[in-house]
Amino acid sequence: MSRWLTEAVPRGRVAAFRTLVYLFVAADLVVFTPWVRDRVDVPGNLYQPLFIGRVLPLPTPTATLVSVIFWALLVLALLAATGRAPRLLGWTVFALYLEWMIIAMSYGKVDHDRFALLVALAVLPTAGRARHGDLTRTEAGGWALRVTQISVICTYFLAAWAKFRFGGLDWATGSVLAKAIIRRGTDLADLIAQVPHLLLVAQFGILAFELLSPLVFVLPERWRLAMVGFFYSFHLVTISTITISFAPHLVAMTSFLPLEKVRPVIALRRLLARRSTIDKRRLNPDPLPADTPPVPDPAAP
Amino acid sequence: MPYLRHAMDALTSRGRTVRVAVTALGLAVLLTGTIWGADDHFPFGPFRMYSTSDPADADAPDTRVEGVDLSGNLVDLGEAATGIRRAEIEGQQSRYVDDPSRLREVAEAYGRRHPDAPELAEVRIVIRWHDITDRRPTGRWVDETVVSWQVTR
Numbered sequence: 001m002s003r004w005l006t007e008a009v010p011r012g013r014v015a016a017f018r019t020l021v022y023l024f025v026a027a028d029l030v031v032f033t034p035w036v037r038d039r040v041d042v043p044g045n046l047y048q049p050l051f052i053g054r055v056l057p058l059p060t061p062t063a064t065l066v067s068v069i070f071w072a073l074l075v076l077a078l079l080a081a082t083g084r085a086p087r088l089l090g091w092t093v094f095a096l097y098l099e100w101m102i103i104a105m106s107y108g109k110v111d112h113d114r115f116a117l118l119v120a121l122a123v124l125p126t127a128g129r130a131r132h133g134d135l136t137r138t139e140a141g142g143w144a145l146r147v148t149q150i151s152v153i154c155t156y157f158l159a160a161w162a163k164f165r166f167g168g169l170d171w172a173t174g175s176v177l178a179k180a181i182i183r184r185g186t187d188l189a190d191l192i193a194q195v196p197h198l199l200l201v202a203q204f205g206i207l208a209f210e211l212l213s214p215l216v217f218v219l220p221e222r223w224r225l226a227m228v229g230f231f232y233s234f235h236l237v238t239i240s241t242i243t244i245s246f247a248p249h250l251v252a253m254t255s256f257l258p259l260e261k262v263r264p265v266i267a268l269r270r271l272l273a274r275r276s277t278i279d280k281r282r283l284n285p286d287p288l289p290a291d292t293p294p295v296p297d298p299a300a301p
Numbered sequence: 302m303p304y305l306r307h308a309m310d311a312l313t314s315r316g317r318t319v320r321v322a323v324t325a326l327g328l329a330v331l332l333t334g335t336i337w338g339a340d341d342h343f344p345f346g347p348f349r350m351y352s353t354s355d356p357a358d359a360d361a362p363d364t365r366v367e368g369v370d371l372s373g374n375l376v377d378l379g380e381a382a383t384g385i386r387r388a389e390i391e392g393q394q395s396r397y398v399d400d401p402s403r404l405r406e407v408a409e410a411y412g413r414r415h416p417d418a419p420e421l422a423e424v425r426i427v428i429r430w431h432d433i434t435d436r437r438p439t440g441r442w443v444d445e446t447v448v449s450w451q452v453t454r
Binding site for chain 1: 307308309310311312316317320321324327328331332335336340341342343344346347348349350351352353354355356357358359361362363380384385386388389390391392393406431433436437438
């Protein structure tokens with residue numbers, strides 16, 4: 001069990017995941033949850049601190065406090081995305097993002113789409129240094145990715161549990177999807193809602209997929225990736241019908257993917273190198289002598 | 302998997318033990334939160350998005366905040382106008398009903414964002430009840446004002 005929990009992965013995968021997660025934190029601030037900054041316009045007495053906010057001596061957010069956290073987090077997350085000082089920057093970003101979330105969730109509404117992202121932020125500092133493209137395997141990095149994966153699956157599996165706890169066994173035969181569509185449905189959802197029994201089937205489908213989600217850990221590699229692909233397609237449907245994005249969860253779920261194979265910077269460099277070779281040939285139409293060294297491959301070690 | 306041929310950084314046995322213990326502790330807290338906890342225990346509360354059960358024919362509420370300004374115009378006091386999210390209004394709805402003068406907070410948030418707009422005379426929370434029959438919306442609805450407050454100066 002402890003071998004499985006710390007199964008080694010290439011350092012390059014940890015590096016790619018780290019870059020993605022910290023870039024998302026920066027994007028989350030400006031694209032996905034800019035409303036957190038609007039909390040400043042909301043009167044301080046609407047602030048109902050969460051349990052964690054009452055236990056820790058956290059101040060009632062003011063305009064200054066929110067601005068300081070926003071800018072510090074934005075700059076530090078972008079720095080952390082470079083992979084430098086993974087512990088110092090990692091812990092600082094985790095602490096600031098947690099406080100940012102506590103502020104966001106302390107006004108009467110708690111979101112459930114970011115548990116796995118918070119776990120990823122909490123464990124990434126323990127994964128140590130990792131360079132992009134490095135195939136050396138690391139157990140510390142393997143643990144960080146594994147617990148993020150477990151958190152992703154917990155979000156599904158325990159959501160089914162919560163449905164039994166709060167909704168009871170009637171959840172699947174109720175009208176929860178119709179209600180969601182009325183409150184935040186798209187035109188596509190309105191269309192779907194008219195198909196007889198489709199919402200009922202979808203409710204049973206959601207429960208089944210949430211309860212079966214832990215199977216992802218026992219499937220062979222190829223089927224595991226297919227199942228993760230299915231998870232992503234589920235969220236594609238929820239975005240296009242009831243505009244629930246679950247973006248932080250989707251980012252955390254990339255912990256299942258062989259991210260070390262995605263090298264956008266190298267692909268870009270290759271493209272530019274190819275372009276410049278073509279341009280040179282165009283300027284100098286003489287055929288290259290046979291002993292001209294080939295264009296250096298930036299991917300070569 | 303080709304990377305299995307590469308060298309490996311192994312954990313020390315202490316590093317491994319600590320990680321196993323932290324994982325077990327985290328799972329235990331999360332499970333406790335799911336079984337007994339509430340949203341208040343974020344981030345370890347239950348994942349209760351869309352977990353309530355609504356009977357197949359239960360009408361669906363669509364809550365909005367609106368106001369009437371001094372010139373008698375209806376003003377939308379949604380998230381774009383006040384910065385307060387709908388779910389936050391719903392989450393604290395009972396507190397507004399118990400003490401309607403708390404709606405002053407909404408009026409103030411609107412005033413700060415729209416200093417040049419005509420002042421509000423009334424703020425209210427309205428629920429539009431959409432009819433659902435056999436798990437499908439029928440397109441019929443009725444509005445219910447759950448709380449309203451005349452702006453006092």
